[in-house]
Amino acid sequence: MGEKGVTMVRDLYMFSRGDENAHVVWFSITYHTDMGAEANINSVLTEIGVKLKFAYLDNTEPNGQGKYVLFTEVKEEAQIETINEMLRKIKGVTEVESGISGNRMIHTVDFPLNFLGERAVITRSRTILDILKIIRENVIQPDGLLLLSGLKGGKGAAKYVKGIMPADRNNCMAILRELFLASGWGKLEMDFDRDTCSGKVRVRDSFIADAYGPSDLPVCGYISGFIAGYMTEMMGYTFQVREVSCKSMGNAVCEHLVSIAPEGVNLEHIMKEGIK
Amino acid sequence: MIRQPNVILGNGKVLVTMGKKGELLGFFYPRRDYAQHVEESLACLHINNRLIWTNNPEWYSTQHYLEDTNIVITELVHGTGIKITIQDFTHQKASVMVRKYTISTERDINGTFFYYSNLSVGEMHKKNSAFCDPDARLLVQYWQDNYIGIMADPPFQEWQVGKAMDTIWWTNARYDMEDGRLQNNKEDIGYLNTVVGWDLDLKAGKSKEITVFIGASQKRTLLYKMMLELIQEPVDNMFEDSKEDRIRWLSKKNMVKLSVLDDMPETKQQIREAFNRSLLTLDLLNDPLHGSFVAAPEFDHDFEMCGGYGYCWNRDVSEVAVSLLNAGYPEYCDMFFRWCRRTQLSDGSWFQRYWLDGNTAPSWGNFDHSTQIDETGATLHVMYTYYLTLKGLQRAEFLESIWITVLTGAEYLMKRTLGGLHEPCLDIWETYDGVFAYTSAAAYAGLKGAAHIARAYREMGLSSRWFERAELVKSTTIEKMWLKEGYFAKRIADGKLDPTVESSMLGTFVPFNMLSPKDPQERKMIYSMMNIIESRLSVNVNGHHGIKRYENDKYIEGNPWVVTTLWLSKAMLTLAHSLRSEPGTEAEVSRLVQGSVKYIMWALKGATSTGMLPEQVDKQKGYPAWAIPLGWSCALMIDNILLLETLSEGTEDGKI
Numbered sequence: 001m002g003e004k005g006v007t008m009v010r011d012l013y014m015f016s017r018g019d020e021n022a023h024v025v026w027f028s029i030t031y032h033t034d035m036g037a038e039a040n041i042n043s044v045l046t047e048i049g050v051k052l053k054f055a056y057l058d059n060t061e062p063n064g065q066g067k068y069v070l071f072t073e074v075k076e077e078a079q080i081e082t083i084n085e086m087l088r089k090i091k092g093v094t095e096v097e098s099g100i101s102g103n104r105m106i107h108t109v110d111f112p113l114n115f116l117g118e119r120a121v122i123t124r125s126r127t128i129l130d131i132l133k134i135i136r137e138n139v140i141q142p143d144g145l146l147l148l149s150g151l152k153g154g155k156g157a158a159k160y161v162k163g164i165m166p167a168d169r170n171n172c173m174a175i176l177r178e179l180f181l182a183s184g185w186g187k188l189e190m191d192f193d194r195d196t197c198s199g200k201v202r203v204r205d206s207f208i209a210d211a212y213g214p215s216d217l218p219v220c221g222y223i224s225g226f227i228a229g230y231m232t233e234m235m236g237y238t239f240q241v242r243e244v245s246c247k248s249m250g251n252a253v254c255e256h257l258v259s260i261a262p263e264g265v266n267l268e269h270i271m272k273e274g275i276k
Numbered sequence: 277m278i279r280q281p282n283v284i285l286g287n288g289k290v291l292v293t294m295g296k297k298g299e300l301l302g303f304f305y306p307r308r309d310y311a312q313h314v315e316e317s318l319a320c321l322h323i324n325n326r327l328i329w330t331n332n333p334e335w336y337s338t339q340h341y342l343e344d345t346n347i348v349i350t351e352l353v354h355g356t357g358i359k360i361t362i363q364d365f366t367h368q369k370a371s372v373m374v375r376k377y378t379i380s381t382e383r384d385i386n387g388t389f390f391y392y393s394n395l396s397v398g399e400m401h402k403k404n405s406a407f408c409d410p411d412a413r414l415l416v417q418y419w420q421d422n423y424i425g426i427m428a429d430p431p432f433q434e435w436q437v438g439k440a441m442d443t444i445w446w447t448n449a450r451y452d453m454e455d456g457r458l459q460n461n462k463e464d465i466g467y468l469n470t471v472v473g474w475d476l477d478l479k480a481g482k483s484k485e486i487t488v489f490i491g492a493s494q495k496r497t498l499l500y501k502m503m504l505e506l507i508q509e510p511v512d513n514m515f516e517d518s519k520e521d522r523i524r525w526l527s528k529k530n531m532v533k534l535s536v537l538d539d540m541p542e543t544k545q546q547i548r549e550a551f552n553r554s555l556l557t558l559d560l561l562n563d564p565l566h567g568s569f570v571a572a573p574e575f576d577h578d579f580e581m582c583g584g585y586g587y588c589w590n591r592d593v594s595e596v597a598v599s600l601l602n603a604g605y606p607e608y609c610d611m612f613f614r615w616c617r618r619t620q621l622s623d624g625s626w627f628q629r630y631w632l633d634g635n636t637a638p639s640w641g642n643f644d645h646s647t648q649i650d651e652t653g654a655t656l657h658v659m660y661t662y663y664l665t666l667k668g669l670q671r672a673e674f675l676e677s678i679w680i681t682v683l684t685g686a687e688y689l690m691k692r693t694l695g696g697l698h699e700p701c702l703d704i705w706e707t708y709d710g711v712f713a714y715t716s717a718a719a720y721a722g723l724k725g726a727a728h729i730a731r732a733y734r735e736m737g738l739s740s741r742w743f744e745r746a747e748l749v750k751s752t753t754i755e756k757m758w759l760k761e762g763y764f765a766k767r768i769a770d771g772k773l774d775p776t777v778e779s780s781m782l783g784t785f786v787p788f789n790m791l792s793p794k795d796p797q798e799r800k801m802i803y804s805m806m807n808i809i810e811s812r813l814s815v816n817v818n819g820h821h822g823i824k825r826y827e828n829d830k831y832i833e834g835n836p837w838v839v840t841t842l843w844l845s846k847a848m849l850t851l852a853h854s855l856r857s858e859p860g861t862e863a864e865v866s867r868l869v870q871g872s873v874k875y876i877m878w879a880l881k882g883a884t885s886t887g888m889l890p891e892q893v894d895k896q897k898g899y900p901a902w903a904i905p906l907g908w909s910c911a912l913m914i915d916n917i918l919l920l921e922t923l924s925e926g927t928e929d930g931k932i
Contacts, residue, residue: 140401140402140441140467141441141442141466141467143443144439144440144441144442144443144445144467145441147443147445148441148445148448151445151451221443224443225445228445238446240443240444240445240446242443261444261446263459
């Protein structure tokens with residue numbers, strides 16, 4: 001129980017408001033995703049009378065594995081091992097870990113945290129903003145740098161998504177919308193013409209624009225790059241994405257224009273009069 | 277960004293630094309210190325719909341010099357059965373680097389060979405311009421009077437001139453490579469990257485050769501002319517010319533037989549190779565036009581973790597020039613002293629450090645209290661050392677040419693040593709302020725050397741004054757700084773002695789001879805210093821001890837330094853040399869020689885795979901650390917080997 005191996009569940013400062021006398025306990029259950037284990041886990045938990053305070057499923061673990069992390073309150077410490085034993089007996093479950101939360105905090109995430117198949121961390125958007133602002137203040141062509149950074153992330157995300165689920169030009173934008181929500185980046189609305197491969201992507205509550213403060217110019221170049229990289233990888237065309245209005249400029253939402261990139265370099269690019 | 281090289285190459289016009297996998301880290305033209313035109317320049321394969329950069333960790337690499345040349349062989353082996361051999365060298369005469377790639381494979385491959393560059397021509401990302409002339413098959417990037425051209429044999433088949441850091445990302449050469457084909461954009465401006473490409477269709481067991489030429493010029497027309505002529509020349513001829521050129525240059529050196537190491541043939545061979553490599557390296561660090569040297573090829577351009585090394589320090593060059601002089605290359609001294617005449621400040625001193633053309637470099641020594649008096653002392657000292665090697669008319673001419681420089685330099689030292697101890701200034705390591713034994717010894721040696729020159733110039737009054745002051749500096753330094761524990765204090769600061777053990781006190785013996793082993797009392801002092809340094813500053817790594825600079829050294833983890841280690845071994849060999857003429861000293865001489873050889877071998881263990889001597893050795897891993905290669909380390913290696921050779925001479929069986 002507890003600190004088994006390198007995988008453990010860590011505190012995230014969400015304070016429990018349940019039974020003051022109970023232990024706050026986490027369980028991390030690893031299982032094969034193709035054996036119906038999720039349903040059986042829920043049945044067993046109901047049977048034992050475990051009331052979930054918080055839980056999440058992650059079926060993107062490598063090698064067809066899924067992870068079910070849940071948090072509950074347990075009166076007697078001895079009960080924890082009983083629950084462990086019952087969970088381990090479920091067909092398809094390969095590993096069960098558990099632990100008591102110190103300081104009565106509810107644990108919410110795995111450590112190390114994974115997202116889209118890679119190590120992930122949770123950070124305040126303010127922290128990201130600090131980095132972005134320092135880049136803007138000190139680097140030549142920061143817009144290009146941030147766009148290229150986002151581009152790399154978008155391409156990587158698309159490659160990963162294609163590897164774990166059927167994704168094509170028909171559903172990739174819906175997946176992108178979910179990705180943005182899941183990662184807390186913002187809410188996407190799309191107005192995209194599949195025939196011309198052009199349109200607009202609106203981002204509500206962009207994590208960058210929300211925290212950036214007032215600006216005369218769009219500030220979400222990283223997100224433009226991410227969308228461009230994602231769409232390029234998903235659709236097989238080269239996309240250009242440019243933020244034309246931004247919440248930091250006083251607009252209600254951030255708006256990114258999406259279109260197929262022109263061939264090569266045009267004189268307009270050099271003259272910087274705009275992208276046609 | 278800090279990127280330390282594994283190897284360097286060049287000719288009189290360009291200096292190139294490279295990483296272990298043949299990636300260019302620096303391309304300096306027209307001087308060794310400026311301008312550095314390269315951010316990235318390397319090959320990349322596009323095979324099975326993916327890019328395999330030649331510097332990625334998937335490649336197993338080995339790298340070495342072709343013996344006694346500046347030709348670098350890098351071999352890269354990939355798990356998929358692809359092997360790339362790169363022969364890198366510079367043209368014997370032209371400002372052109374030649375990169376001959378031989379690609380072979382164990383399996384059929386069908387892809388593209390790219391040569392990618394992210395250049396910042398003129399050290400500028402902004403306002404660069406690049407174009408590809410498809411008729412000449414020449415790709416050029418330029419800024420002001422700096423032109424860098426890329427040509428190839430066979431000519432490249434496709435290309436891209438792209439924007440490296442722009443929102444129109446699809447023109448970026450890096451991204452353009454991803455599908456294995458290039459857009460052939462002909463020209464662009466701004467912060468750019470470029471790539472040229474060839475089809476790479478190879479059957480298993482076959483190989484393909486592609487030679488990339490990277491040329492530099494100050495004019496577009498000259499670049500065209502040079503590159504178009506060069507492409508007519510067989511690459512093998514260039515290779516042979518480059519090889520012969522260095523072998524011929526090395527043939528001028530004083531021979532080292534090292535018979536003292538006859539019973540250690542492997543060690544002897546390694547040390548002889550190190551001798552040649554150190555000589556070749558120092559020549560590469562030299563600016564043949566101005567006579568100055570960079571301390572090391574610059575690798576910290578933004579001063580992220582130090583003050584940089586790509587400048588000329590009189591302190592370092594004094595060591596370097598004398599080592600080359602003693603090795604049989606007096607011309608470097610001659611050129612350096614011309615440079616010194618030109619760069620001496622109006623008060624007679626020399627500035628902390630200079631650009632190679634003689635302009636004052638970025639400095640934290642702009643005031644009297646932050647200057648480094650030892651640099652003036654060391655310069656005068658080596659001027660006299662050089663003077664002693666000259667004969668007849670050459671000596672008279674040198675005397676005439678250097679006299680005013682010596683006069684003003686010595687008067688500067690007089691002004692800064694009125695009370696015997698020198699006025700507070702910065703130390704040899706450019707870190708501490710105060711009064712130092714090393715700086716005192718340099719002032720002593722500078723004044724002594726100047727006094728000898730004055731005597732030769734028949735300025736007897738000045739000569740006497742300077743001799744007298746030199747002796748005062750010596751006696752006061754010993755009186756005020758020698759501790760009862762048997763070594764010199766690190767410094768006097770705010771009137772207090774700092775008892776920290778400091779390796780640079782060795783300077784009182786070598787190179788400045790303030791303490792003489794011929795004097796029994798001073799010999800005891802020399803032994804005592806060496807013992808204290810060995811016992812208090814040894815760091816065990818790579819199977820033996822290296823010597824760190826001083827106790828509690830915090831600079832770059834407080835590693836042991838090649839400089840301080842070879843300095844100690846030089847002191848041991850100098851002492852051995854002095855003792856040798858005395859009866860009954862055979863065992864002690866043998867002990868000193870054997871001890872010094874261990875230090876020399878320790879220094880070589882800390883070198884790169886190509887034999888580049890670093891400034892430091894990582895105390896945890898034993899890897900070469902920080903400035904690579906460091907001229908001062910090379911100079912001390914040469915000094916050590918020449919001393920070993922001197923000790924070899926006159927021994928009956930060649931053994932000690």
